[in-house]
Amino acid sequence: MKKMCLVCSSGGHLKQLYLIDKVWKNYDRIWVSFDKEDANSLLKDESKISCYFPTNRNVINLIRNFYLAFKVLKNNKPDVVVSSGAAIAIPFFYLSKLFKIKTVYIEIIDRVDKPTLTGKIVYPVTDLFVVQNESLKKVYPKAVNLGSVF
Amino acid sequence: MIFVTVGTHEQAFNRLLKKIDELIQTNQISDDVVVQHGYSDYKMQNAFSKSLMGSDEFKNYLECCDLLICHGGASTYLEALKNNKKVVIVPRLAKFDEHVNDHQLWYIKEVSDQYKLNYVEDIDDLMSVINKVLNQETVQFNSNNDYFCAKLSVLIDAIVNGGKINE
Numbered sequence: 001m002k003k004m005c006l007v008c009s010s011g012g013h014l015k016q017l018y019l020i021d022k023v024w025k026n027y028d029r030i031w032v033s034f035d036k037e038d039a040n041s042l043l044k045d046e047s048k049i050s051c052y053f054p055t056n057r058n059v060i061n062l063i064r065n066f067y068l069a070f071k072v073l074k075n076n077k078p079d080v081v082v083s084s085g086a087a088i089a090i091p092f093f094y095l096s097k098l099f100k101i102k103t104v105y106i107e108i109i110d111r112v113d114k115p116t117l118t119g120k121i122v123y124p125v126t127d128l129f130v131v132q133n134e135s136l137k138k139v140y141p142k143a144v145n146l147g148s149v150f
Numbered sequence: 151m152i153f154v155t156v157g158t159h160e161q162a163f164n165r166l167l168k169k170i171d172e173l174i175q176t177n178q179i180s181d182d183v184v185v186q187h188g189y190s191d192y193k194m195q196n197a198f199s200k201s202l203m204g205s206d207e208f209k210n211y212l213e214c215c216d217l218l219i220c221h222g223g224a225s226t227y228l229e230a231l232k233n234n235k236k237v238v239i240v241p242r243l244a245k246f247d248e249h250v251n252d253h254q255l256w257y258i259k260e261v262s263d264q265y266k267l268n269y270v271e272d273i274d275d276l277m278s279v280i281n282k283v284l285n286q287e288t289v290q291f292n293s294n295n296d297y298f299c300a301k302l303s304v305l306i307d308a309i310v311n312g313g314k315i316n317e
Contacts, residue, residue: 002310011158012225022299023306038158041204054160056250079310102309104302110224110257127309130302146301148294150228 003028005078009055009086010039013108017084018042019149020106030076032068032088055087057117066091073099084108085118097125104128107136109148115139152179153215155186157223158202163248164192166221166240169273171196178277184211217284219276222254222269231265232291236283239269240276265291 004027008017014033033039035050051068052061069091073081081096082104083089089105096103105126107119113135115123123129129143137143154170156163167190173179174196185199186208193199203211212218212230220226222241230237241255242248258269266289270276 012223015225015229019295020299020302022296023303026303036158037202037204038208041206056160080306082306104306104309106302108224109228110222110253112257112260114253114256128305130305144301144305146294146298148228149298150232150291150293150295 001026001028002079003030003076005030005032005072005076005081005092007032007051007081007083007088007092009053009088010034010036012110013084013086014039014042016106016108016149017082020082024082027080030072030078032072032092051088053088058087062087062090066095069095073101077101080104082106083122085116087118089118089122093122093125102127104130106130106149107132107140107143109133109150111136113138151182151184151211151215152217152219153184153186153211154197154219155208155226156188156190156221157186157226158188159221159223159242159249160189161242161248162190162192163188163221163242164190165246165248165273166219166276167192167194167199169276170194170219173277179280181216184215186211217280219280221248222258224254224257227267228265231289232293234288234291236286236288237268238276238279238283239267240273241269241271243271265289 008014031043031046031048032051034053052064055061080102081092084106093103103126105122109132131143131145132148134145183197185194185197186203187199217236218230219238222239227237227239244251268283270279
């Protein structure tokens with residue numbers, strides 16, 4: 001079975017990634033998310049690694065998460081990394097590019113025609129960039145629009 | 151029971167919590183109220199309040215409530231609408247340091263007709279919107295999840311197995 005690494009903040013980013021369970025249940029998987037109650041309880045039956053937070057415009061945790069991402073990718077060797085953001089995706093996606101691991105980014109639903117900062121940063125290195133709104137294809141021309149994940 | 155949730159975003163949302171407390175204090179809200187206050191530092195005086203909840207506890211309050219009042223996190227209100235709940239949305243606003251920008255409001259305005267959303271920009275309008283929502287029927291929610299997952303599955307399989315993406 002192929003292996004998937006799922007990377008996300010807790011809260012809405014996690015909720016949206018969890019909603020594609022029909023996809024990730026077909027893979028061996030490891031999750032990377034925050035050590036917060038909602039993430040710990042939702043992922044209680046999953047393999048989960050906690051990353052550093054807050055990640056919102058936080059450079060120190062970005063650096064820490066680069067070291068964490070390096071270890072996770074080296075130790076687990078996933079076939080694909082899937083993320084709904086937010087900033088935790090950045091180290092995982094750039095290191096995946098280096099290690100030739102495939103990457104899938106799902107832009108969060110509540111963007112109409114303005115991208116997230118994370119989306120803009122990872123877009124150049126993402127193999128499959130998914131948006132949930134057709135207007136976002138003006139910002140991300142190579143994206144695939146699948147409509148709402150809900 | 152009214153369930154109030156401000157999500158897990160790492161900024162306070164005291165504006166909503168203070169208004170809820172005031173409405174309970176002045177008997178405009180007489181229902182039981184349960185609050186998830188996240189990273190807010192305002193202490194609720196008139197309702198049970200908890201900072202963060204596990205997913206089972208959150209789901210339980212969501213299922214049992216007669217009305218959800220939530221911040222503008224799309225995952226929160228879309229999940230609630232999908233479960234046929236009555237929802238009043240109060241988007242976080244940057245000018246009050248509630249979020250990094252006003253994307254919650256921008257998105258709500260964009261999809262308001264599509265999902266028949268009821269939302270509040272001026273917090274003083276909260277009670278009138280609560281009354282309006284309590285007196286109207288819920289709207290059917292059309293889920294796109296099966297289509298999303300089916301297409302995504304094919305696309306991911308393709309790139310994992312070395313193929314190219316064809317939409």
